Amino acid sequence: xxxxxxxxDLVAFRDDRGWQDFHTLTxxxxxxxxxxxxxxxxxxxxxxxxxxxxxxRHDLAFELADVLTYAYYMCEKLGVDPNKxxxxxxxxxxxxxxxxxxx
Numbered sequence: 001x002x003x004x005x006x007x008x009d010l011v012a013f014r015d016d017r018g019w020q021d022f023h024t025l026t027x028x029x030x031x032x033x034x035x036x037x038x039x040x041x042x043x044x045x046x047x048x049x050x051x052x053x054x055x056x057r058h059d060l061a062f063e064l065a066d067v068l069t070y071a072y073y074m075c076e077k078l079g080v081d082p083n084k085x086x087x088x089x090x091x092x093x094x095x096x097x098x099x100x101x102x103x
Contacts, residue, residue: 003082042060
């Protein structure tokens with residue numbers, strides 16, 4: 001399934017429930033931030049990735065799905081293709097020259 005089909009399915013889900021009025025960019029931005037903090041919650045009290053249990057990995061995947069869902073809703077509202085804007089941002093970042101310096 002491609003990204004545009006996923007967005008189409010999400011919009012159909014939203015519209016079927018009559019949530020359009022609640023899906024402003026402001027509200028979606030807040031929801032995205034809340035879901036992003038739930039990604040962080042999976043890592044609470046862990047110091048390495050190796051400490052993630054299978055349940056943690058499952059929970060993390062579903063929290064990422066929530067983040068992507070709100071990001072896709074925002075892309076739909078803005079009329080932008082998420083893959084194109086990620087590629088554009090990558091191209092911009094490739095022109096930057098960050099340097100890692102060991103401490």
